[in-house]
Amino acid sequence: MLVGLGGNNGSTMVAGILANKHKLSWETKNGTVKANFYGSFTQSATCHVGFKYDEGSQSLQDVYKPVKELIPMVDPCEFVISGWDISKTNLYDACKRSKVLEPDLIKQLKSELQAIVPLPAALNGEFIASNQSDRADNVLQGTN
Numbered sequence: 001m002l003v004g005l006g007g008n009n010g011s012t013m014v015a016g017i018l019a020n021k022h023k024l025s026w027e028t029k030n031g032t033v034k035a036n037f038y039g040s041f042t043q044s045a046t047c048h049v050g051f052k053y054d055e056g057s058q059s060l061q062d063v064y065k066p067v068k069e070l071i072p073m074v075d076p077c078e079f080v081i082s083g084w085d086i087s088k089t090n091l092y093d094a095c096k097r098s099k100v101l102e103p104d105l106i107k108q109l110k111s112e113l114q115a116i117v118p119l120p121a122a123l124n125g126e127f128i129a130s131n132q133s134d135r136a137d138n139v140l141q142g143t144n
Contacts, residue, residue, distance in 0.1 A: 005083030
């Protein structure tokens with residue numbers, strides 16, 4: 001459950017997880033790229049766990065293991081994602097609006113992203129940026 005699911009960060013995170021889940025590739029101005037979890041500590045970092053003896057060189061060799069093999073955690077590709085946002089815009093349109101991701105990637109994820117619509121969010125107008133008020137069409141009614 002993400003607060004701000006339909007914002008730039010939420011929609012980009014969901015698209016990234018889906019791209020990895022489906023092992024997608026897409027075109028950029030610099031060529032074709034493939035989905036990966038580079039930059040994710042839990043998915044791509046390694047940890048020094050000890051040494052092994054190399055009989056050929058008669059020396060110790062460092063041994064590293066991926067962090068995800070040392071600490072029990074859920075694979076992000078298995079996440080079931082939902083959340084709240086002040087905008088009821090589906091994540092496909094949110095990704096297009098944010099202009100953070102490559103158009104080719106967004107196009108490949110269109111049907112899945114269109115199916116994800118944020119739940120209504122709690123909002124106190126005193127704590128919202130003035131440029132966000134036009135987006136507030138998915139707000140729970142009530143008072144503090």
